[in-house]
Amino acid sequence: MSKTATFLNSQVGRKIATGVTGIGLVLFIIVHLIGNLAYFGGPEAINTYSYTLHQMGPLLWVVRLGLLAFFLYHVWLGFSIWLGRRRARPESYEVYASRGWPSRQSWSSSSMILTGVLLLLFVITHLNTFAFHDFQTAVINGVEMHDVHARLTEVFQSPLYTIYYVIIMVLLGMHLRHGVWSAFQSLGWMSRNTNPIIYSVAFVLALIIAIGFIGLPISIYFGLV
Amino acid sequence: MSDQIMTIHLKIWKQNDPGSSGKLVDYTMDDVNPDMSFLEMLDWLNERLMNEGKEPIEFDHDCREGICGSCNLVLNGMAHGPEPGTAVCQLHMRKYKDGDTIVVEPWRAKAFPIIKDLVVDRYAFDRIMAAGGYVSVNTGAPADANALPVNKYDADLAFDYAACIGCGACVAACPNSSASLFTGAKVSQLAHLPQGTPERKRRVVKMVDKMAEEGFGDCSNYAECEAVCPAEISITAIAEMRREYAKALSEIV
Structure with missing residues (x-):
């Protein structure tokens, strides 16, 4: 095996890879959230935003393929670590309990595999709803472009889809509550003093991201925009 | 001294042995002194079992003052019981x-x-230590204490990590x-000291590899380890090990 393969297959390398891919995905999510907020600027703002992204050409494809690679690697590592649990403890405890703080076992960290799988399924349906959708066109300043605004408005008229979307965003917040902090710990960017700070910052970030993503569908559904 | 006897x-x-399957067996102790340690209560139970001609319950113990790392009981699902920073030998029944x-x-x-x-084989820890948890020097007479300067920050951290008693x-x-x-x-303790510096790269690579080879699982940063550690070692040790490992790329084969 090459040096890189040995590194990536080691227990430390696997954590570092989970952290790096996770941080990459969070950065994407933040950009995605900022993009979504363009909806509040009206049809022109969000449609032009989408159009500008599509004009990036090859660069857009580099980002897309990079994201796909990060996403798949992150998913694979998650499954692999989860499957290893049973191998490392074939006979489980009759009674098991957490001792509490400083333990970070919580509703968030204990459900990483569950929230992760649901997010994976969501991403597939989400791409189908938006990215692979045959958009209507809008003409803005004489340029023909996808009418993303109309599609968003249409999709979030459905109460079922809106509820589904909101639930998934709550799960995303839960996943990031442990994930963001965990990434810093995995990359070794932690000292005894920064550890509790980053743990709190991760909570705030997860909350902002979840609320940010929930804001748009709720606003559309209740006709606030 | 409390004189209230507990049940x-x-x-x-x-x-019985590594191959057979085990089960939980019920015992009731109706004369527990609150000032007994948990292990003293087990001694008390074993005395009784032996007097009845039954086989005593096997459990590991040695110093009974929280420094040897022998005792290893999971009580109601918590390693070393409910008290923070306490090995089970130092847990008293008044809790x-x-x-x-x-x-x-x-x-x-x-x-x-x-x-x-209740006795388990913990040689896997010894084999992780044998893989690199040492300093290879031939020592002569003890060196003068002040000959090798170590700054206080590193000395304190190394000391905190050295508090590990290897209980598991x-x-x-x-x-x-x-x-x-x-x-x-173990990795971080030596990495903070001048004696451990020359071999730090080889050490972290070998010890991390050995840990996986012995069948221990991946870390998910639950930090439950820090919560149960009788020496209260921080998971910062794990973050440091990862930094050490990333810096040791040249030693990875």
Whole structure:
């Protein structure tokens, strides 16, 4: 095996890879959230935003393929670590309990595999709803472009889809509550003093991201925009 | 001294040998002195079992003052019981209430096979140490204490990590059975000291590889290890081990 393969297959390398891919995905999510907020600027703002992204050409494809690679690697590592649990403890405890703080076992960290799988399924349906959708066109300043605004408005008229979307965003917040902090710990960017700070910052970030993503569908559904 | 005698219900894991399957067996102790340690209560129970001609319950213990790392009981699902920073030998029955039920189990991990009842084989830790947890120098007479300067920050951290008694509670409490806190403490302790510096790269690579080879699981940063550690070693040790490993790329084969 090459040096890189040995590194990536080691227990430390696997954590570092989970952290790096996770941080990459969070950065994407933040950009995605900022993009979504363009909806509040009206049809022109969000449609032009989408159009500008599509004009990036090859660069857009580099980002897309990079994201796909990060996403798949992150998913694979998650499954692999989860499957290893049973191998490392074939006979489980009759009674098991957490001792509490400083333990970070919580509703968030204990459900990483569950929230992760649901997010994976969501991403597939989400791409189908938006990215692979045959958009209507809008003409803005004489340029023909996808009418993303109309599609968003249409999709979030459905109460079922809106509820589904909101639930998934709550799960995303839960996943990031442990994930963001965990990434810093995995990359070794932690000292005894920064550890509790980053743990709190991760909570705030997860909350902002979840609320940010929930804001748009709720606003559309209740006709606030 | 409390003179209030307690009744404690115990459910203790009994297993004859590594191959057979074990089960929880009920015992009731109706004369527990609150000032007994948990292990003294087990001694008391064993005395009684032996007087009845029964086989006593096997459990590991040695110093009974929280520094040897021998005792290893999981009480009601928590390694070393409910008290923070306390090995189970230092846990006193006054922490429990009259009539409490306590489930007593051994450390459970593939890398720590059960020998009998509550006794497990922890040689896997010794093999991780043998892989690199040492300093290779031929020592002569003790060096003068001030000959090798170590700054206070590093000295304090190294000392905190050196507090590890190698009991294995970190593995027992980890949902993934990871040995990261143990290995991290040993790697980081030596990395902070001038004596450990020359071999730091080779050390971290060998110890991390050995940890995986022994069958310990991956770390998921649950930090349960820090919560149960009788020496209260911080998971910063694990973060440091990861930094050390990333810096040791040149030593990875």
